Amino acid sequence: MPAIFPRWTNNVPIAIGLLAPLLGAGLIFSVWYWFSPMYTDVGYRPEQPVPYSHKLHAGELGIDCRYCHNTVEQAAHAAIPPAATCMNCHDLVKTESKRLELVRNSDKTGEAIPWVRVHQLPDYAFFNHSSHVAVGVGCATCHGRVDQMVVVEMKNPLSMGWCLDCHRDPKPALRPLDQVTNMAWDASTMQYDPDRDANRKRKVNPPTHCSGCHR
């Protein structure tokens, strides 16, 4: 009976036995590393239906974050402003602009503008904006320099590890309570020590146990 396979195929099972675990480990590592929020989410910059530029409005014009995202101090969710907020100014400014077509339509008919969500946490994680704003975490700390973004993009992964890094050592992220919306406030040049701030009434104690966020 002649040999069907050439002699070198005798080594194939040995090769598979050596390579398969390595390949498996490599696959698991690459998913753990490159499928983490740091790679999949950071830099996410979806195109919005209305070309609203934060750089123009929050940066050059200097509108405070809370003028539009007015629920951030009272509620968990920092709401996108309704079209009526936009029309506060745009009833008088750029009233014929084609780029504001959707905004004017929304204000007139009540039909929602289909904004694309950029920062999103999964439903099993609880996050409350008001507690972070009240304790003195700046907007730019988590969302980056939004006042320099023409299109909003995600600067931080918002992953559990990233949140815990701060929750375990909150001091570097804190700033004076009146500087929360000041995008230009720079922690390295300001030398701020929350322990010595007279305006703070309570010690900052963020939860690091599981049920702090997984409620």
Next chain:
Amino acid sequence: MSTEKYYGRDYWRSLAQRELSHDDAADSWSEFGTGPSAAAPRAGLLNVIGNKPAGDDPEESLSLADIAPDAVSRRRFFSVVGASAAFAGVTTTGCIRKERENILEFGSRPEDMIPGRAMMYASAVQIGATVEGLVVESQDGRPTKIEGNAKHSGSQGATSVWAQASVLDIYDPERTRVPVTSEGGGEPASSDMGSARAALTKLVTAAAASGGEGLGL
């Protein structure tokens, strides 16, 4: 020369040997005989013109170019269809890096309403001959849960089964969506907000003129 068969085939070692052991009739044997389908015996062409019965005159056998110049082999057709379906499925539903989620905000948000935070309204519901004071929890303008109003002297914070169930009355599909008028004591007829507003204005001006005499709600 030996013409032993290994695995059902004749292996030849020289062209001379091949001439001895092979014949062209056997080599050019077509699986489907003669006729249009013989033009591509194994590929399985889509027969554009129609099926001709097998066993026709061999001299009338047509080539692929005669039957259907644009014919595509069945295999290629299915592979293209399958690939496009798989590609569409991968890119539109699964295996995408980040799905698009929308934020749909009001055109004009009601005052004091914060999306995602419940608002509590004090209300009351009539069950039979009694009235129960309620506190209704409303999520984004949609009532979701009814609790008793502790400040109500009658119920003192308790609710009956019917009061709890009355939250569904608001989602009753039979509930009218347009103003209904039965002016003049006639049949109730659907109306619209414009006429409703006009009728109410008339009523209000008449009541203002007479100081509210004869007006009942």
